[in-house]
Amino acid sequence: MDAARVRSLLATRRPGYSLEGAFYTDPAMHELDIDAVFSNEWLFACNVAEIPRPGDYVTLEIGRTPVVVVRGKDGEVSAFFNTCRHRGSVICTEPAGHAKRLVCPYHQWVYELDGTLLSARQMPTDFDRHAHALRPVHVEVICGMVYVCIADSPPDIARFKAAVTPYIAPHRPERTKVAHSMTIIEEANWKLVIENNRECYHCVGNHPELLATLIEFALPDDPRATQDFQALMQEKSALWESLSLPHLPADGGTEFRCIRLPFHRGAVSFTADGRPACTRLLGDLKETDLGSVRMFRAPNNWNHFLADHIIHFRVLPLSESRTALKTTWLVHEDAVEGVDYDVETLTQVWRATNAQDATLVANNQRGVSSKGYRPGPHAPSEFMLSNFTDWYAQKLSDYIDAAAGGRGIIRLAAGG
Numbered sequence: 006m007d008a009a010r011v012r013s014l015l016a017t018r019r020p021g022y023s024l025e026g027a028f029y030t031d032p033a034m035h036e037l038d039i040d041a042v043f044s045n046e047w048l049f050a051c052n053v054a055e056i057p058r059p060g061d062y063v064t065l066e067i068g069r070t071p072v073v074v075v076r077g078k079d080g081e082v083s084a085f086f087n088t089c090r091h092r093g094s095v096i097c098t099e100p101a102g103h104a105k106r107l108v109c110p111y112h113q114w115v116y117e118l119d120g121t122l123l124s125a126r127q128m129p130t131d132f133d134r135h136a137h138a139l140r141p142v143h144v145e146v147i148c149g150m151v152y153v154c155i156a157d158s159p160p161d162i163a164r165f166k167a168a169v170t171p172y173i174a175p176h177r178p179e180r181t182k183v184a185h186s187m188t189i190i191e192e193a194n195w196k197l198v199i200e201n202n203r204e205c206y207h208c209v210g211n212h213p214e215l216l217a218t219l220i221e222f223a224l225p226d227d228p229r230a231t232q233d234f235q236a237l238m239q240e241k242s243a244l245w246e247s248l249s250l251p252h253l254p255a256d257g258g259t260e261f262r263c264i265r266l267p268f269h270r271g272a273v274s275f276t277a278d279g280r281p282a283c284t285r286l287l288g289d290l291k292e293t294d295l296g297s298v299r300m301f302r303a304p305n306n307w308n309h310f311l312a313d314h315i316i317h318f319r320v321l322p323l324s325e326s327r328t329a330l331k332t333t334w335l336v337h338e339d340a341v342e343g344v345d346y347d348v349e350t351l352t353q354v355w356r357a358t359n360a361q362d363a364t365l366v367a368n369n370q371r372g373v374s375s376k377g378y379r380p381g382p383h384a385p386s387e388f389m390l391s392n393f394t395d396w397y398a399q400k401l402s403d404y405i406d407a408a409a410g411g412r413g414i415i416r417l418a419a420g421g
Contacts, residue, residue, distance in 0.1 A: 008405050012039065015398055021391050022380040029194040029373045035325035037071075038195070039068035041404035042304050044396070047145065047152040047162050049076050049306030051321050054149065054181045054335055055080060055101065060118060063101045067155055067319060072142055073097045074151055076120045077105070084142035084153045085120050087387060100188075107139070129317055149179025150308075150317070164301060168255045169263045172298045175250060176310040177288030181335035182316070184283075185348050188331040189359060193366035195304075195322035195372070196397065201366050202318070203389035211365060214357040218272040218279045219297075222252065223389065225266070227240040233270070241296060248292060259396035260303055261390065267296040274313050275354040283313040285337040285344035301389075303396050314346075316355060326370055332359060 011034075016026055028034055044067060051063045051074055062075040064087055071087035073096065090094050094111035097104070101320025106123065107116040115124040120139035125132060143154040147166050150173075154160075191198055201207070205221040212219075222230050225238045245252045245265060252265035273294045283295055290312050298310035305320040319331040334351055342348065372378060383390050 008409065011401060011405060016400055018394075019380060019381050020395060020400055023200075023373075023383070023390075024196070024394060024397075025152055025380060026042075026378050027375050028103055029197060029370065030325055032325050032399050034082055035194075035322065036068075037404075038322060042400050043067050043322065044070070045139050045154075045160070046304055046400070047143075047159060047302075048304070048321075049302065049317070050084070050151045050334065051319075052149055052181065052183075052315075052317060052335060053151060053179055053184055054292050054338070055147065055186075055333070056082065057182070058103065059316050060103050060105055061101075062097055062104065062107075062216075064097050064099065065153075067321070068352055070155055071095050072153060072155065072348055073107070073300075074144070074153065078338045082144060082146055082151055083119065084144045084151075085139040086138070086155070087143060089114055090122065090139065091125065093338065096139075099158065130162065134170075148173050149177075149181070165257070168257060169261070169300055171251050172255065172263050172265065173300060173308075173310050175288060176298065176312075176315060178310070178335065180288055180338050181315060182338045182340070184334045184336045184342065184346060185331040185352050185357070186338075187352075187359075188329055189363060189367050190323070190327060191328045191330055191334065191363045192329055193370040194321055194325055194373075195328040196393075197366045198320055198328045198362075199304065199393055201369070201391050202386075203301070204387040204391050206384055206386050207365065212358050214277065214354045215275075217277060218275055218354070219270045220266060222266070223386070224264075225252075227386075229386065236333045237267055241294070244292070245295065257302075257390040259399070261301060262389045262392075263298065263300045265296050265298045268294075274311055275309070275316070276350055277353065277367065281313045282351040283336045283340055285340040285345040287315065287337050303393060304400075314351060326374075328366075330359065330363075 014027060050065055055063055056076040059076050059078045062073050064071060064073050072084055073087040074084045077083055087096055089109040091112055091114050094109055096107050096109045104316050113126060116139055117123050120141060122137045124133040125134060126394050143159045145152045145162050148170060207218055208221050220234060224235055242252055255263040257263060274282045297314040301307040307318045309316045315335040317333045321329045323329055332355060336346055340346055
């Protein structure tokens with residue numbers, strides 16, 4: 006596969022329809038996604054609550070590129086290419102951990118938490134340690150949410166930061182602790198995982214636990230909305246405005262989405278009975294019925310910010326047909342397990358929903374791999390799918406144009 010082939014696929018793409026099968030199944034397209042999207046965009050990595058102490062770190066892999074996010078001795082968050090400057094070994098080999106210093110397990114080169122090289126044993130006396138510090142990765146922390154970008158020149162994130170901060174800041178994500186975290190491997194292309202999340206058309210037939218509290222309408226003025234939802238929306242909007250909490254949709258274009266929406270009447274949290282999952286509310290909040298701030302940013306993160314807890318979802322592609330989905334539940338930093346919250350109660354709704362979605366997207370992957378697959382139309386309620394596929398197509402187009410202006414080719418997997 007070459008640039009002409011990708012351009013042809015993009016040119017024949019029908020807006021408002023699913024993508025051609027090659028976008029979901031071709032190994033060469035996966036490699037292009039890593040280069041054009043994941044290596045050239047801000048990605049959600051973690052919450053600062055996951056690395057609370059100096060020396061705490063988390064790792065992630067962006068395609069074949071390992072990255073480590075670490076809390077420094079000064080309390081600041083940094084990120085580095087998780088690659089030793091000696092002969093390239095991965096340094097931090099676990100998904101998360103704690104270290105006084107970062108020590109390469111291969112030849113024991115020792116790095117300070119700020120990336121400087123402290124020791125390189127057996128190297129000559131004139132060896133320049135300063136020239137061999139860990140290579141930094143761009144970092145942006147937004148209300149405690151850590152985003153990283155491995156591009157030389159990252160795209161602008163200021164508009165996103167300014168737009169979403171008023172919605173999520175009252176929930177104080179930076180003043181939380183991890184109550185539970187889990188990673189599942191979904192047997193589907195990452196775009197199918199994102200697309201599945203971007204619509205609730207499938208919810209009524211597949212997510213009974215979720216719909217016990219979640220209202221499937223994605224807009225306050227959804228034309229399908231019932232009179233009861235309209236009345237509920239007016240009631241909750243008045244409450245939120247009295248608390249100076251924004252709720253109308255943020256102007257995120259196709260890049261991101263942020264909105265506050267209510268739960269079903271009488272429900273205040275993602276629990277089987279709708280009651281709070283944690284009795285200690287987030288930050289300085291006093292009102293339990295704040296609905297959920299639903300925040301999504303392409304290409305790899307969606308979130309729910311409630312009065313009592315926060316849920317982060319992080320997507321990372323592993324291959325053209327495998328995706329890692331990490332879900333993290335956070336509660337107030339001073340909440341006590343067994344007193345203020347129970348992990349089973351806190352997590353049961355989304356653990357069930359994630360398992361159901363994993364089956365759905367695996368079936369979807371099998372279907373788009375068929376010779377009989379043809380792109381199908383999005384329903385009106387699936388407008389967020391159209392936003393995402395438009396965003397994705399533009400990322401590929403921009404990357405190909407930039408490559409053509411340079412070396413004239415794009416790097417795709419051999420044999421594509």
